[in-house]
Amino acid sequence: MKDILTELENRRETARLGGGQKRIDAQHGRGKLTARERIDLLLDEDSFEEFDMFVTHRCTDFGMEKQKPAGDGVVTGWGTINGRQVYVFSQDFTVLGGSVSATHAMKICKIMDMAMQNGAPVIGINDSGGARIQEGVDSLAGYGEVFQRNIEASGVVPQISVIMGPCAGGAVYSPAMTDFIFMVKDSSYMFVTGPDVVKTVTNEVVTAEELGGASTHTRKSSVADAAFENDVEALAEVRRLVDFLPLNNQSKPPVRPFFDDPARIEASLDTLIPENPNQPYDMKELILKLADEADFYEIQEEFAKNIITGFIRLEGQTVGVVANQPMVLAGVLDIDSARKAARFVRFCDCFEIPLLTLVDVPGFLPGTTQEYNGVIKHGAKLLFAYGEATVPKVTVITRKAYGGAYVVMSSKHLRGDINYAWPTSEVAVMGAKGATEIIHRADLGDPEKIAAHAAEYEARFANPFVAAERGFIDEVIQPRSTRKRVARAFASLRGKKKPMPWKKHDNIPL
Ligand code: HXC
DSSP states (O other): OHHHHHHHHHHHHHHHTTTOHHHHHHHHHTTOOOHHHHHHHHSOTTOOEEEOTTOOOOOOGGGGGGOOOTTTTEEEEEEEETTEEEEEEEEOTTTGGGOBOHHHHHHHHHHHHHHHHHTOOEEEEEOOOSBOGGGTHHHHHHHHHHHHHHHHHTTTSOEEEEEOSEEEGGGGHHHHTSSEEEEETTTOEEESSOHHHHHHHHOOOOOHHHHHBHHIIIIISOOOSEEESSHHHHHHHHHHHHTTSOSSTTSOOOBOOOOSOTTOOOGGGGGOSOSSTTSOOOHHHHHHHHSGGGOOEEESTTSOTTEEEEEEEETTEEEEEEEEOTTTGGGOBOHHHHHHHHHHHHHHHHTTOOEEEEEEEOOBOOSHHHHHTTHHHHHHHHHHHHHHOOSOEEEEEEEEEEHHHHHHTTOGGGTOSEEEEOTTOEEESSOHHHHHHHHTGGGTTOHHHHHHHHHHHHHHHSSSHHHHHTTSSSEEOOGGGHHHHHHHHHHHTTTOOOOOOOOSOOOOOO
16 A cells, blocks of 8 residues: 555656756746746645646657656646635646647646536646647647637636747637736747748748737737736736636626725815816826725736726725726727727626726727728727626716717716716817817808807817716716715616627627
8 A cells, every 4th residue: 555655656746847857947947937836826825636647648659659748748727816716727848848739638628627617717827839749630639629618618717828938829829719818028929920930921030029929919919918027926916816806707706805995085086187178197096096995907008008997896896997098199099999998898798897987088099090900890899898798887987078989988878877977077079179160160260269169169068067967977976086986886786687688699890
């Protein structure tokens, strides 16, 4: 008996060493942690339950039968984050470059199936040379099985990808279908074809970092949601994100103890809006002042900064925030901001996270670049996402809410449940100057007359009261009392049920 126990321990010890100390040292030398060290940091201490530690590949081509590392390049199982269950896979670059064989894929599929069955998020730590070249089509089939599960799990359990090394070729499409992608600066990259192929096909000379590094994907392509300095920071931030999320689409987000008075009055908000309507102010200040303990988890902070998306808590409960940012492009809606916010709204709706929308929007960005690239379809994504969302929706207009953008930003007409406006709001078809130049075109040569018309328009329309008279705004509120009003609004909506017409699924303009 003792021998068997010793053998088990020996086998475990060998499996835990992955590709051996030399390769572990090389991994550390690149500033990367090993697959197991990452799991240790991600999960609560001693909570990891491993599966399939002894799985080996079945390939007999290219001499592969002579090297059969236990675990086959991926560590899988489940554990907890602050006591809540998550499933995890962590690719081990020290074992055959973390490459994906049929059995490696099978291990990932097993925990994805369990996650869906048991209603817990899946966190995938990616560090892999891609398809195991020796296995050919078996590897591709394995990827296909993972992809299919990513699709089936979408909207059922949250899926989070952390890219901590190479992720190239078709392999990128598994993370691409998950809800959030995090990258590590200087040690991770994602691309469909690498720099060498790019050079051959398009003659462009580009480094791996420029083509698909963390900065590229958080600033230019918006493929990734955030970039972190190192593995430790990235994993700590995944833990923080998971704390905001429900475990699955049937359960509510966790309620955290809070130490911040929901009725807290913020007198400084009364002067947030500058006297000059064209002067910007920082919408993040409002978000931080509304949130419990000023805790804001921003998603896609570096992309389309004219709109802000992320999570806060009110009375300990998660709320998704979408807010125009007047500091960037005057908070205008454009292709990038509409896409960014639409995806965020849909995530929140999938997982029953209520939505708070803070509006200061002068309209959609004009121009050929926008039109040629399809601002009509992309803008419609956000419109569609808000209109189909059945979670509690509370809106606060702080200043401008012009034209189509007013309707898009969770207006009453898209079934906003409670729509507030500050007294500084201007709910109108457009700004006074633009409106005057159209309806009083005949007076364009006379600046005095134009100024008088603009003043008249402003007095009539540059306020929240025309909309409030029609019930499109439920109440004009004091800026200082916004946290209290919004917290009470969400409290009143906790029992919300909003059935939609039966359909197989909608056809959001992609
Ligand atoms: C088998 C692989 C491998 C792979 C790496 N290794 N990639 N083994 N299949 N795809 C092995 C190496 O042989 C090496 O083994 C070890 O992993 C580490 O690799 P190195 O090259 O020494 O590391 P490094 O210099 O850091 O370079 C990493 C790399 C490079 C850039 C990822 O290994 C590489 O280019 N690999 C091939 C990438 C690729 O073309 N993959 C297929 C893409 S197509 P030893 O024993 O020496 O430690 C694809 C399709 C997916 O993925 C489709 C889904 C539908």
